[in-house]
Amino acid sequence: MNANTLKMTEMVSKGRESSEPVALLTRLTRVRAKLGGLMSALGVLTCFTVAALWINQPMRVELGTWLIPAQAYKILQDGFTSVPSVAEEAAKIPVTLVDKQAIDHRILNSSVERQAVARYVSNKYKIAHAVSLDFVDKAITVSREVGLDPTLILAVTAVESGFNPFAESNKGAQGLMQVRTSVHTDKYQLFGGHHAALDPDANMRVGSLILRQYIAKGGSLDAGLRLYVGASSVFTNDGGYGQKVLAERQRIRDAASMKLAALGGKTL
Secondary structure: OHHHHHHHHHHHHHHHHHHHHHHHHHHHHHHHHHHHHHHHHHHHHHHHHHHHHHOOHHHHHHHHHHHHHHHHHHHHHHOOOOOOHHHHHOOOOOOHHHOOHOOOOOOOHHHHHHHHHHHHHHHHHHOHHHHHHHHHHHHHHHHHHOHHHHHHHHHHHHHHHHOOOOOOOOOEEOOOEEEEOOOOHHHHHHHHOOHHHHHHHHHHHHHHHHHHHHHHHOOOOOHHHHHOOOOOOOOOOOOOOHHHHHHHHHHHHHHHHHHHHHOOOOOO
């Protein structure tokens, strides 16, 4: 091989070496462009789907069932479904029959109180703060529907299930407030049937409505709690259930008030 031929071979070799990174970069750029286009298309499709679900119920069913995985669709569907109120049913029970000790619309009206109570519940019952705060907010909402003190609802929930929405007893009591589903099936019709017993929103509403009914029937908060726990009459010993609920209610109220006191009673 002469000198000229050797030189030309070296130049070709160097040209190939220098062109390989450029070719690789070009291919990567093309792939990235394709991926970008795909992600943009998916983004547009997602936005369209969400808008359709928000606006149109029939379209929600048609699109949701084939564009979204089943579990994700259920979560999205639930997010667009409002929880029925039991206020109308609660209003059938005259407020004059409800012990005033079971009513307090002034408690838990500030975010400071709610956060303080959520922290107490989280620490005592070993649940995430965000979850406990959600339970506190549910109790506040339900308390306005049934006309009861939200800390009373929280106390009954605490004693009954320890804030476990899937709790079930061997006597057929289910959910947050341990409602005996077989006895109160009719009250779940508003929520689609007895299968809603383990739904926290439905269970807390049904349980709180029953509590209001029993307080009115018994003539006092103490008697209502005895009936709620399953005592055959207002004179039957409840095994200390009522005292446990009232003690927990007081601790919840203390948790809220101590936080307020620490901040000089300022409402946020």
